[in-house]
Amino acid sequence: MRLSDKQCFHGDLNMINSANSRRSFIQTAVGGWVVSASLTSPDTRADQAPQAARTANPISGDILRTSGRLSEDGRYLLEQERPIPIAGTTDVLVCGAGPAGVAAALAAARAGASVQLIEVAGCLGGVWTAGLLTKILDAENKSGIMAEMLQEFSDRGSEVAHQTGGTVYDPEVAKLVLEEMCVDAGVRIRLHTRLVGAVTDERNCVVAVLTESRSGREAWQAGRFVDCTGDGDLAAHAGCRFDVGVGAECTCQPMSMLALLTGVDPQDIGPYIRESGSGAKTRLLNLMEDHGISPSYRAPTLRHLHSGIYSLMTNHEYGVSAFDADAVTEATLRARREIHEIVNGLRKIGGPWKNLSVVATAEQIGIREGRRIRGRYAITAEDLATGLRHKQAVCTASFPIDVHALSEHGNKEVDRDFRKNGSRPYDIPYPALVAADVDGLLMAGRCISGDFIAHSSYRVTGNSVAMGEAAGRAAAVSVQQNVMPHELDWSTVKSL
Numbered sequence: 001m002r003l004s005d006k007q008c009f010h011g012d013l014n015m016i017n018s019a020n021s022r023r024s025f026i027q028t029a030v031g032g033w034v035v036s037a038s039l040t041s042p043d044t045r046a047d048q049a050p051q052a053a054r055t056a057n058p059i060s061g062d063i064l065r066t067s068g069r070l071s072e073d074g075r076y077l078l079e080q081e082r083p084i085p086i087a088g089t090t091d092v093l094v095c096g097a098g099p100a101g102v103a104a105a106l107a108a109a110r111a112g113a114s115v116q117l118i119e120v121a122g123c124l125g126g127v128w129t130a131g132l133l134t135k136i137l138d139a140e141n142k143s144g145i146m147a148e149m150l151q152e153f154s155d156r157g158s159e160v161a162h163q164t165g166g167t168v169y170d171p172e173v174a175k176l177v178l179e180e181m182c183v184d185a186g187v188r189i190r191l192h193t194r195l196v197g198a199v200t201d202e203r204n205c206v207v208a209v210l211t212e213s214r215s216g217r218e219a220w221q222a223g224r225f226v227d228c229t230g231d232g233d234l235a236a237h238a239g240c241r242f243d244v245g246v247g248a249e250c251t252c253q254p255m256s257m258l259a260l261l262t263g264v265d266p267q268d269i270g271p272y273i274r275e276s277g278s279g280a281k282t283r284l285l286n287l288m289e290d291h292g293i294s295p296s297y298r299a300p301t302l303r304h305l306h307s308g309i310y311s312l313m314t315n316h317e318y319g320v321s322a323f324d325a326d327a328v329t330e331a332t333l334r335a336r337r338e339i340h341e342i343v344n345g346l347r348k349i350g351g352p353w354k355n356l357s358v359v360a361t362a363e364q365i366g367i368r369e370g371r372r373i374r375g376r377y378a379i380t381a382e383d384l385a386t387g388l389r390h391k392q393a394v395c396t397a398s399f400p401i402d403v404h405a406l407s408e409h410g411n412k413e414v415d416r417d418f419r420k421n422g423s424r425p426y427d428i429p430y431p432a433l434v435a436a437d438v439d440g441l442l443m444a445g446r447c448i449s450g451d452f453i454a455h456s457s458y459r460v461t462g463n464s465v466a467m468g469e470a471a472g473r474a475a476a477v478s479v480q481q482n483v484m485p486h487e488l489d490w491s492t493v494k495s496l
């Protein structure tokens with residue numbers, strides 16, 4: 001299956017490279033700034049370099065220089081136009097390689113599509129790995145890629161991973177398993193690369209995305225795109241409408257940093273380990289409070305992963321916007337400091353805790369909520385209350401409504417008010433994965449279309465993987481059948 005010019009993509013390489021065609025073709029959703037550059041080389045001073053439209057050379061370290069001027073009010077830098085090299089053209093491009101993105105890329109590749117997977121972190125897995133999550137929820141009732149991954153995490157993991165059917169997993173094992181699965185399926189992986197723009201054509205179809213990385217600014221063309229960035233970056237750049245949080249203030253669930261610990265014997269601290277029963281969190285909180293430790297998350301969770309390694313979640317960062325880099329930075333510094341303070345405090349208790357120490361804190365603070373992109377169906381609290389059954393169900397979610405405390409006030413574990421209408425197992429409909437405002441774009445994972453309460457349930461990773469599998473497969477089939485994703489019926493696609 002190859003990209004056809006009859007399909008969504010409306011320009012070929014020559015069109016992109018031709019300034020005239022580009023003017024009629026590209027509408028960038030990132031503010032319309034255009035950029036220009038000259039090329040430097042080791043023996044040429046940057047300001048002497050010719051203006052030729054050469055590409056950067058990653059071997060020699062050559063770069064495309066940016067030039068620009070300040071706006072009159074001095075508030076902006078106006079970049080000048082520069083040619084952006086086309087880094088790749090595939091049938092399907094998946095952005096974000098968390099649980100949803102890996103599943104989307106695998107499903108699309110296995111359905112015969114050429115697939116590019118783009119990820120800003122240095123590993124696949126998202127919150128599973130860069131976020132050091134260690135527990136997969138709502139996965140036991142899933143088949144397909146989720147079941148395959150659990151089997152791998154269990155077979156290649158520790159005794160604990162084996163006993164839990166892979167739902168408590170080692171993040172390092174997960175990194176390797178996901179890479180191997182993607183490589184085996186023929187997925188082209190690009191790490192360390194952030195999506196920074198998306199381009200639509202005159203039919204409002206997504207045709208290319210822009211990224212920044214060590215290789216500079218690059219453009220990637222594809223027939224279909226799948227936004228698995230968690231925060232809905234691709235869709236937002238493409239101009240899609242979205243919702244954030246709840247209420248006029250767009251209040252989001254708190255962020256949390258996770259950590260790996262070592263230095264304790266599981267036999268000695270058994271009652272505090274989450275898998276020992278539901279009372280473990282309260283026992284750990286009481287232990288902390290008895291020794292003057294007051295964690296910002298009131299349901300501290302300690303999991304035993306393998307041999308002497310544990311994972312800890314005991315931090316809440318309230319009122320932080322996922323789109324404010326300064327605020328996320330401050331939250332990250334605060335969270336890391338809190339983890340170390342708590343571990344130091346526990347170590348001072350002595351006894352079985354006397355050698356407790358931090359092995360690693362997550363490189364990426366855990367972001368529970370970003371954009372919820374408007375799709376062709378929006379999953380609502382009402383759907384959860386009534387246990388929605390939908391003829392285009394991609395999976396059934398059974399995880400309950402789970403809204404962590406929205407502010408420090410009261411310092412509660414979860415806000416139970418949001419649960420008042422209850423929830424029953426409900427279907428996630430395929431149209432909730434299809435962008436409403438542009439063509440050629442699907443979403444999977446926590447950025448799909450739904451309301452604040454529904455999101456608090458479907459966001460967990462067992463569902464994210466199932467959504468990713470459906471979105472990837474639909475993206476591939478829609479290229480194959482030369483139809484838009486919204487023209488597909490999931491009940492037909494899944495039986496192909």
Ligand SMILES: Cc1cc2nc3c(=O)[nH]c(=O)nc-3n(C[C@H](O)[C@H](O)[C@H](O)COP(=O)(O)OP(=O)(O)OC[C@H]3O[C@@H](n4cnc5c(N)ncnc54)[C@H](O)[C@@H]3O)c2cc1C
Pocket residue numbers: 095096097098099100101118119120121125126127128130133135136137138193194195196228229230231233255256257365366367368444445446447459460461462464
């Ligand atoms: C603290 C915390 C605890 C949680 N606990 C659990 C739990 O115990 N079990 C469970 O199942 N779920 C849990 N969840 C929920 C779950 O982790 C997320 O909802 C889930 O990871 C969603 O999967 P995803 O693939 O949509 O997003 P993510 O895992 O967030 O993956 C998104 C990926 O996209 C990448 N990305 C983002 N923007 C860009 C960009 N512009 N360019 C390139 N790449 C980009 C990110 O680096 C990341 O790898 C928890 C979440 C948090 C934050």
